[in-house]
Amino acid sequence: MKNILYTILTFILILSSCTEPYDTELESGFVRLVVQGSISDELKIHQVILSKSADYFSNEPAPKVSGANISISDGENSFNLTEISDGIYETDSIAGVPGKTYTLTIVSDGITYESQCYMNYCPPIDSINFGYYDLSQYDIVDSSAYILLNAMEPETPDNFYMWNIYRNGVLETDTINEVYFSDDVFINGYYMYDAEVGWVRNVAIDDTITLEMLAITEEYFNYIYQLLSVTDWNMGPFGGPPANPDGNIIEINDNGNDNDDPLGFFLAYSIYRITDTIPKKDEWIELEWF
Amino acid sequence: MENQIDFKDFADLMLNAEYESEFRIGDAWSYCAEFFIRKQQGNFTGWISYTLAKAERKIPEINDGKIYSSSYDRPHSISIVGSYDLGKRWNISATWVYASGTPVTFPTGRYEQGNKIIPIYSERNGYRMPDYHRMDLSITLKGKEKPNKRLKSDLNISVYNLYNRHNAWMINFSQDEDDPTVTKADLVYVFPIIPSLTWNFHF
Structure with a gap:
């Protein structure tokens, strides 16, 4: 019967967490080469960008890293890249062929690095439509257009895609977190009927929208997923322990030591592109949340 | 200890129905020594305790199979408690606790990819959170003792986290939204100084 009436009066404070800048010293990490390069089946100039990691x-x-010798080979032909400005290397105008494996070779400061990537086949896009969500019941005027894809997904399993969007010739999806990407687990061999593959903010009627569909590899799909896991999708204490994304570039002749391999990715992809203009709003498709 | 578990790299913990697939299994070791002194008689009572400890893990798929500190490894823990009776009715007591920061994985470098800054992390649990310490103070005034009085009460004033230490709950590393070339670290703390007043009744 003791202590039934225990606390009658307490000061109740509203507990809120507070944030302040944290000043800490971090070790200088080992400086690693960073590669960002790609080749596609389009006849154009392809780029490889070399830089360094920093504290x-x-x-x-x-x-940026200058003075490297870079070449891309498909097993039969080899294309050399020329440095057009600090750290940016370009091919002549060439086109890759889906179904081939491309090898990137970089010689920088006397060390040879290599990467291989298979070029997948990209199915053609039949058409695109534009969709919207009706948010008027929440008093929200949404002027975004959702891009809806109509295309046949091939019956072969393990296809991976990402989609870039241009509005009036300007790339909208210019950072990796804005790009839609998908595997074909749920759509393998089916017709992709008005599938949502991206959105554009504040569109106007008669804006020109170009949708690019890229057939990428499983390794690159996992790589994007890992990049986003440590940046935009990082959930802090509610997520798993952080780790470093696995690129596909290795230093050769280092007896299998992974810790000094370059960071980044060399991607071979095939691409299909379609352009359409934004129609009047009554031709847009109303989308449902579920 | 055998069959110890920890999360694999890029473990997916939110709304994951197959949670067990995110674990990897390996060995763990822990060592510990404890010291304790207590004074129980007189107006002044209290104790001091100190714990020295080490906890490690080795899991083939984590940290390249190298030994790393486990997430709850606290090398030093100190706790000091003192209580002093000032006459018959007044009592003052204080506590101070200290614990080394637990291991965490911090970024040591960064690189650019797809127009974003990507952190390069240290080995698993290669850094430590800031040390945790805090002092609490409590003053109690007992009610007057009278024979035949059934209801007794005492009044207590206490202060949690007396010197308002900002103990880290988490540390966020992020890319600055206004200037994308800047990466920064922010400390998040939960409990600042918290005074409280309590009136206790005994019957």
Whole structure:
């Protein structure tokens, strides 16, 4: 019977978490080569960009790497790249062929790095439509257009896609977190009927929209997923322990030591592109949440 | 200890029905020594305790199979408690606790990819959170003792986290939204100084 009336009066404070800048010293990490390059089945100039990793609090653009020898080979032909500006290397106007495996070879500071990537086949896009969600009951005027894809997904399993969107010739999906990407687990061999593959904010009627569909590899799909896991999708204490994304570039002749391999990815992809203009709103398709 | 578990790299923990697939299994070791002194008689009572500990893990699929500190490894823990009776009715007591920060994985470098800054992380649990310490103070005034009085009460004023230490709950590393070339670290703390007043009744 003791202590039934225990606390009569307490000061009740509203507990809120507070944030302040945290000043810490982090070790200087080992400086690694960073590669960002691709080749596609389009007849055009293809780019490989070389840079270096930096300390976490370096707070300046990544230092570029000049003076490297870079070539891309499909097993029969080899294409050399020329450095057009600091760290940016370009091919002549060439086109890759789906079904071939491309090998990127980089020689920088006397060390040879290599990467291989298979070029998948990209199915053609039949048409695109534009969709909207009706948010008027929440008093929200939504002027975004959702891009709806109509295309046949091939019956072969393990296809992976990503979609880029241009509005009036300007790339809208210019950072990796804005790009829609998907595997074909749920759509394998089916017709993709008005499938949502991206959206554009504040569109106007008669804007020109170009949708690019890229057939990518499983390794690149996993790589994007891992990049987003440590950036935009990072859930802090509610997520798993952080880790470093696995690129596909290796240093050869280092006896299998992974810790000094370059970061980044060399991607071979095939592409299909379609362009349409935004029609009047009554021709848009109303989308349902479920 | 055998068959110890930890999360694999890129473990997916939110709304995951197959949670067990995110674990990897390996061995763990832990060592510990504890010291404790207590004074129980007189106006001044209290104790001091100190714990020295080490906890490690080795899991083939994590940290390249190398030994790393487990997430709850606290090398030093100190706890000091003192209580002093000032006459018959007043009592003052204080506590101070200290614990080393637990291991965490921090980024040591960064690189750019797809127009984003990507952190390069240290080995698993290669860094430690800031050390945790805090002092609490409590003053109690007992009600007057009278014979035949059934209802007794005492009044207590206490202060949690007396010197308002901002103990880290988590540390966020992020890319600055206004200036994308800047990466920064922010500390999040939960409990600042919290005073409280309590009136206790015994019957």
